[in-house]
Amino acid sequence: MIPATLSRRRFLEISGTAGLGAALAGTVPAAMRARFGEPGFDAPGDEVVASVCEMCFWKCGIRVHKQDGVATKIEGNPAHPLSRGRLCPRGTGALGNLYDPDRLRVPLIREGERGEDRFREATWEEALDRVAEGLRGVIETHGPQAIAMLYHGAGGSFFKTLVKALGSANIAAPSYAQCRGPREAGFELTFGEGLGSPEPLDLANAKCVALIGSHLGENMHNTQVQDFAEGLSKGMRVITVDPRFSTAAGKSAWWLPIRPGTDMALLLGWANLLIQEGWYDRAFVEQHATGFDQLAAEVARYTPEAVFVETGIRPDVLRATARELAQAAPSALVHPGRHVTWYGDDSQRSRAIAIVNALLGNWGALGGFYLTSKSELKGFPGEPAAHPEAPAADRKEGQYVFANENVASGLRDATLTGEPYPIHAWLVYGSNLPNVLPDARKTYEAIQKLDFMVAIDILPAEICGWADVVLPECTYLERYDDLIAPFHREPFIALRQPVVEPLGDSKPGWWMAKELAKRLGVDAYFPWEDPRELIEERMRATGYDEAQVATLFAEGALRTEPAPLYFAPGEAYEWGTPSGKIELWSQQLADMGFDPVPVHRRPAQPGPGEFRLLFGRAPVHTFGRTTNNARLLQQFPENELWINRSVAQDLGLRNGQPVMVTNQDGATTGPIKVKATERIRHDCVYMVHGFGHTSKHLRRAFGVGANDAALVTRYEVDPLMGGTGMNVNFVTLEAVEG
């Protein structure tokens, strides 16, 4: 049997299986210091282990050097298609996470009241027994569906298997409803498939790209930034639509400092111009799309002049940028973004982006959206698949019908309200919920209603302080995870394997899940002894030979034959929508009472003296996960509050002046230093997400900078898929001594 490459064109994703294994090596405490040796200490002869990064969720290939059991440096893996030998600053500086002295080292059991953050140390035996007892109690009293799991990260796959095996479908990653979910829904509704990760954007070959709030270069998803730089070198024209002059704006032919919340008007204005001027790809639309006439009629009112009133973007600029996109088409694209939960109409805005792309005829085109494929990979032979009976509690009947993943905030709502049915236990894996879900007050309130909560984490993040039991996981550099095989332009299978021994008494997620499965009587779902067996048997079962398995372990990645990236001229294609066409006008949406073509509705605007709060990323940080990393902090020690310089002057705020930031509901964060700059509009302020930690156990991050999440007490729920739009909070500033 020869493993195939599975083209996404015929194969929409099925979720992978995952298992667990017993008994890996014992835990010898590793030398707990960052290794700062002599120049050239990496002399040939270093032991090098190929693995996969998890400093963000792009999952690049890495090669980690070590000496005497201590990791000394990390470089990009040339054998891995997502890194191509190169690496972003977070992956490069990851030893600061591995050797963070604040890491969780032993299991903890709560001593004080919940949320009081008082714990005692415990053995694994006691801690795992306590977790099993807590979950068993909830299952016996309320049924298995009363357990919810909220997670982010690769090790979560083993706990998903556990929770499903117990009988609960209530598993959700906030990376959907709090991040990229609306984009997936918008593209599914239009093209019949979501984009996934990595996004299939042919940036290296594009001639013109529009970024709608995407700050590539500050967002450092490695392959995408590599391709962006390659495109720029080849003369790609960039149109950056952003209230802030981002790094990407600095490389752009056009910067459109749009009024926040009016991107929809701009997109529909572009759609209208493409249609009215006959600049759209008529052949592509005629062959592949449906609803063109209705679209044309609906967007006719978004004239350049009408769009100007909404967005502040001059009519001639709207026209010139639409023309640039059209002239470069099909090697032109409007970037779909990634964190797109902004205003609550986000899946409709994502649909507007999808529609403009469809008009550019760029799907399956060089410099547009390339076609993806993935390496075939079977599950562990004989591993049973669990199918929980009760539907997830993340939505009520008829709610969020276009959500293709569970809604994390919906599970919180169910915990709070008991609707559609009650949740009584949380298993939280690697997700710092108070800074992830909007309105942390609701999160705390929900936690107080629980019978039991366990947190599995690497660092003592805020969420750990609310748990009944905290289980310390080792980092990705100290453990196996299940195999990784995403849809991509170059299909591959990648391996995460341990480089060094786990710190302290921390343990891999697979081991914890398997131990819990034993205690809860579902160990049949983990029919392998250890993850190496899981990995090798999955490879063999799929038909890979021993040489290929050896390559995977030695090089960290195994490539398979790619499928074609682009359509042949005139190639027929069955789209995954109900009509089999690209749906410019959506019957599905009309049937459910939603706008079949996106409509711009101006969101509420800040009042006098108020600013809309915007937030984003710095290249060296991944949210709050890295803001305790000494190496990365040296490059970006604290966040600043960006404010227009003239406005700052009017308010009497000087550069570096510390301010407290308070929102419309009286929530406050800070102090944070003012960055008075020409690089932002007058009606909004901006800060990098992930700072302002309140966990005193994060000794470097505690109290440094401000926490934007603390100001997101208001949010707008996307009625299509449950996404939580967070850019709807208005703040005022107050100078403090400093």
Place this chain on the structure above:
Amino acid sequence: MAPRVERRFGMTVDQVRCVGCSACVLACADENGVPEGHTRRWVSEVVRGRFPELTAEVWSDCCQHCDNPPCVSSCPTGASHVEPRTGTTQVHKERCTGCKACVASCPYDARYVHPDGYIDKCTLCLHRLERGERTACEAICPTSAILVGDLDDPSSEISRAVRSRHAKQQKLDGGTRPRFFLLQ
């Protein structure tokens, strides 16, 4: 009076590609054992203009490995020197007394006092060049913005880049003749 050298290694940073992410700074630190709180590389960003008419420049920067290095001529002990095979500027740390004359003379602020008492700076990863490898910063750079090579070899990639692109040098008025070029 540049010292005679076999080759003239230099560096270019492509400002079209560089996004100022600092991966090079971090890779350099781990490669070369740079102590916490210090650095051999840094990222600079300059934004000009008034809202909304703005332009930006961003680049990764380091020792310019000058043809006429003031750090070498100012060094009283001979610790700062030009390495003859590569033409790079280096420090013999056992000869260095930490007097900081070189730190004061360097217009690029490329040097720091190592906690062990000597002056440290970019070596252009001499140990890697000797093995025929790229420098750590060049190897890691996600945007492939950094290029290191022999400027005396007209067929080298770096020579071709400097010839074919607008290549800007920094602080030329000190007569340092830097071998670090920003490609526009």
